[in-house]
Amino acid sequence: MTRDEFLAALTHRLGYLPYGEVKKTVDFYREAIADRMEDGMTEAEAVAALGSLDEIVREIEMNLPLSTVVKTRVDDARERAREKKETESGGTRAFKILFLLLTCPIWGSLLIAGVAVVLSLLITLFSIVFALAVTAVALIASGLAMAVAAFIVPYPSMAPRLMLSGIGLVITALGFVFVFAAMVMGKAVSGSVRFTGKTVKKAILRGKGAAS
Amino acid sequence: MDAQLRRGILEVCVLTALCEGESYGYQIIKDISPYIAMSESTLYPILKRLESSGALTVTSREHNGRLRKYYAITPAGRRRITSFLTEWEDVTRAYDYIRSASHTVSEGGTIYE
Numbered sequence: 001m002t003r004d005e006f007l008a009a010l011t012h013r014l015g016y017l018p019y020g021e022v023k024k025t026v027d028f029y030r031e032a033i034a035d036r037m038e039d040g041m042t043e044a045e046a047v048a049a050l051g052s053l054d055e056i057v058r059e060i061e062m063n064l065p066l067s068t069v070v071k072t073r074v075d076d077a078r079e080r081a082r083e084k085k086e087t088e089s090g091g092t093r094a095f096k097i098l099f100l101l102l103t104c105p106i107w108g109s110l111l112i113a114g115v116a117v118v119l120s121l122l123i124t125l126f127s128i129v130f131a132l133a134v135t136a137v138a139l140i141a142s143g144l145a146m147a148v149a150a151f152i153v154p155y156p157s158m159a160p161r162l163m164l165s166g167i168g169l170v171i172t173a174l175g176f177v178f179v180f181a182a183m184v185m186g187k188a189v190s191g192s193v194r195f196t197g198k199t200v201k202k203a204i205l206r207g208k209g210a211a212s
Numbered sequence: 213m214d215a216q217l218r219r220g221i222l223e224v225c226v227l228t229a230l231c232e233g234e235s236y237g238y239q240i241i242k243d244i245s246p247y248i249a250m251s252e253s254t255l256y257p258i259l260k261r262l263e264s265s266g267a268l269t270v271t272s273r274e275h276n277g278r279l280r281k282y283y284a285i286t287p288a289g290r291r292r293i294t295s296f297l298t299e300w301e302d303v304t305r306a307y308d309y310i311r312s313a314s315h316t317v318s319e320g321g322t323i324y325e
Contacts, residue, residue, distance in 0.1 A: 025256065027279075027281075028237065028252070028256050028281070029252065029256075031236075031237060031238075031278075031279075031280055031281065032237055032238055032252045034278060035236065035237065035238035035239075035280075036238060038276070039238070050251065050252050050253070051251045051252070051253050055251075055253050056252075056253040059253045059254060059256070059257055060253075060256070060257065062257075063257035063260070063261070
């Protein structure tokens with residue numbers, strides 16, 4: 001494969017990405033080929049040394065931010081729909097729309113249920129973290145208030161003051177345990193959200209591969 | 213090797229290749245290749261990630277009538293190498309432990325023979 005053929009194929013494969021992204025990538029590989037040729041390789045050898053086009057495209061796609069992947073996927077679907085509109089007859093399209101409308105109670109409710117389950121799981125996880133954090137703040141604040149108030153309130157002797165301030169400090173310490181629990185839980189939640197994002201991205205990319 | 217681990221190591225290898233001074237894509241690959249295999253398809257996303265995280269800077273300069281991109285390490289990039297080396301000490305200790313116990317691993321497999 002010549003350099004121009006390789007770069008044209010790469011441009012074509014990445015055609016659905018934003019222009020700037022494609023240009024940067026193609027420039028990088030053009031430079032890589034030129035550097036290898038300067039080092040004594042022939043053009044064909046330099047192109048072959050870069051590895052397979054599939055591998056290159058896969059690496060690029062897997063490192064794209066999720067927002068870019070979703071945007072290009074939506075644009076892709078829109079483009080395909082436009083192409084279909086041009087090739088399909090009016091009758092087929094009307095039938096498809098009718099079919100989708102008639103089956104809407106089935107797939108619509110399933111879709112809503114799926115989204116609702118994912119959303120409620122996320123809300124539950126976030127509310128656990130929120131509850132832990134609020135409990136921590138309440139315990140620390142009330143514990144400290146109790147420890148200080150024990151010396152302000154006019155008790156007849158020192159004993160109740162010491163006992164109350166001691167209890168106050170224990171409550172404060174318990175508050176810090178809750179701070180720790182909230183941090184651990186927060187980390188777990190953000191980890192699981194990141195994992196979900198990654199899974200969605202992989203699914204979208206796989207879908208794109210199957211569709212094209 | 214685990215993909216995540218390999219990616220982390222490769223990122224630090226690229227930064228290390230830039231410690232002596234700025235360099236370009238193919239030269240980085242040549243510098244690293246005696247130690248760990250790396251292709252352009254792997255290097256490209258790594259360079260992008262390191263640039264966006266502020267570990268390196270990129271400048272384009274003319275070379276033999278064409279533009280070539282040169283990469284230079286930043287103080288943040290150097291800190292990244294230092295923290296990698298510190299964290300890796302734990303891994304080395306664990307490796308030594310596993311290595312020292314490796315004879316028991318193979319012996320365990322022969323007990324029932």
